[in-house]
Amino acid sequence: MTLRFGTAGLRGPVGDGPAAMNVPNVIAATAGLADWLTDRGLAGATVVVGRDARRGSDEFAAATAQVLAGAGFDVIALPEPGPTPLVAFAARAHGAAAGVMITASHNPPADNGYKVYLDGGAQLISPADREIEAAIAAAPASPATAAVGPDERARRVRDDYLARLDERFGPPAAAPVRIALTPLHGVGGSLAVEALRRNGFPDVHVVEEQFAPDPDFPTVAFPNPEEPGAADLLLALAADSGADLAIALDPDADRCAVGVPGPDGTWRMLTGDETGALLGTAILDECEPLGQPRPVLASSIVSGTLMDTIATARGARPVRTLTGFKWLVRAGEPLAYAYEEALGHCVDPEAVRDKDGISAxxxxxxxxxxxxxxxxxLEELSARYGRHATAQRSLRVDRLADIGEVMAQLRADPPAALAGIGVTARDLRRDGPGPHTDAVELTGEDPAGVALRIVARPSGTEPKLKYYGQVVAPPGGSAAPAALTALLAGALAELPGPPRRTDRSS
Structure with missing residues (x-):
């Protein structure tokens, strides 16, 4: 087995051999990327290289920069570990032919990755991934290398990014906001604190145990703010410090999770869909009055629909795409905002054509x-546009074949009802008006007009099967939030999981 180059570039455990992230595989991938760029008339073009603070990131970034320089490219190598959005920003700002970010984002501590940007700082899409993989296979085993020295452009990327935030958001906010913040042992902490300070928010309290980069991620089971328990220290700090807002970044700071206090002072984390509706509303406010062409607000087919409902009601153009920011940022123009339920938000597509936790x-x-x-x-939006509740059920598997078995079961023998609501199945590989993908959609509605929608889809980056669920009660309905949440939880619990095995190694 070998590590495959796909639309996420490379991602896998750090170790020896062809199936792992290591210097030889990074050199081979970079040689293939260099040849692919050269074949497209981009020899000598600018390429940006960055890295996070995971194990192997320094060595992998150095190898990437040296191979690209040896192939004659103009390399801007960021001098310190930093967030992924800095590479996406720098690639766009400098008109780079490509950007490479060494990161495994929110994957487990053992992993690392090699993420490629093309097309003005957007993630690569097919057929570029297959073409680059073919170029990797044909590349020389020992490509030429060259040293990459200090570069004023690279040194200025962080300052240029902060200056862009100043331009995007305008003068500092006048009203004080106390913020609790964690970067979850990742590389976004200092940049987030500085960005918030420059925008009028100096009162930031950080989770000290999680502020410094640490590749072991010692305080969390998984370094992903979506995972249960990952935000516990953040919410405790928010309550203790009297914060108004809690923010969790994932380790490479391209995702942003938000916590808010309830009327009784109890804190909770918002879902990505709730945050998407809030940010979409704020960006529509900025766009008023809407011009022509109408602004595009993009979300993925597994995301909730509250933002779409708001955008439609306000005369904007909501667009649904395949899952992943490589598709979301190509949803159409003028793109004003894009989000996916997995906590990714693009609030400044002019500068960063990817999700960006810092600007969010x-x-x-x-x-x-x-x-x-x-x-x-959010309560105001629910009263006006209907109450939307979303949730996920995520099933981590030992055998990738288990995911295929569950998807085959859903296609061959889908449930007739979930939580007492009759549902109809649709195979999104071929059915429906939207983009086709490896997913199954189950939809239904009860007599009171409460609509249920669940999408089953394999994860594109981890060994997981995910169920994405939503229930929607119409405006003015009598459905209580707790009842909708319970209904959705019950529906998700009735869906099949991976087969039970006495020998999980089989």
């Missing part, structure tokens, strides 16, 4: 300063 954190802090408690604002 600033946008949420400014929205809090302008509108107050974000939970109360």
């Amino acid at each position: 954190a600033v946008a949420l802090a400014r929205l809090t300063a302008e509108r107050g408690n974000l939970g109360a604002l």
Whole structure:
């Protein structure tokens, strides 16, 4: 087995051999990328290289930069470990032919990865991935290398990014907001604190145990703010410090999770869909009055529909794409905002054509300063556009074949009802008006007009099967939030899991 180059580039455990992330495999991938760029008339073009603080990141980034320089490319190698959005920003700002970020994002500690940007700082899409993989196979085993020295452009990327945030958001906010923040042992902490300070939010309390980069991620089972328990220290700090807003970044700071206090002072993390509706509303406010062409607000087919409903009602153009920011940022123009339920938000597509947790954190802090408690604002949106509840059920498997078995079962013998609501199945590989993908959609509605929708889809980056669920009660309905949440939880629990095996190694 070998590590395959796909639309996420490379991602896998750090170790020896062809199936792992190591220097020889990174050199081979970079030689193939260099040949692919050269074949397309881009010899000598600019390429940006960055890295996070995971194990192997320094060596992998150095090897990447040296191979690209040896092939004659103009390499901007960022001098320190930093967030993924800096590479996406620098690639776009410098008109780079490509960007390479060494990161495994929110994967487990043993992993690392090699993420490629093309097309003005957007993640690569097919057929580029297959073409680059073919170029990797044909590349020389020992490509030429060259040293990459200090570069003023590279040194300025962080400052240029912060200056762009100043331009994007305008003068610092006037209203004070107290913020609790964690970067989950990743590389986004210092940049987030500085970005918030420059935007008028100096009152930031950080989770000290999680602030410094640490590749072992010692305080969390998985370094992903979506995972249960990952935000416990953050929410405790928010309550103890009297914060108005809690923010969790994932380890490479391209995702942003948000916590808010309820009326009784109890804190909870918002879902990505709730945050998407809030940010989409704020960006529509910025766009008023809407011009022509209408602004595009993009979300993925597994995301909730509250933002779409708001965008339609306000005259904007909601667009649904395949899952992943490689598709979301190509949803159409003029792109004003894009999000996916997995906590990714693009609030400044002119500068960063990817998800960006730092700029999203600033946008949420400014929205809090302008509108107050974000939970109360969500209640206003629910009263006007209908109450939307979303949740996931995520099944981590030992055998990838287990995912295929469950998907085959859903296609061959889908449930007739979930939580007492009759449902109809649709195979999204070939059915439906939207983009086709390896997913199954189950939809239904009860007599009171409460709509249920669940999408089953294999994860594109981890050995997981995910169920993405939503229930929607119409405006003015009598459905209580707790009842909708319980209904959705019950429906998700009835869906099949991986087969039970006495020998999990089989």
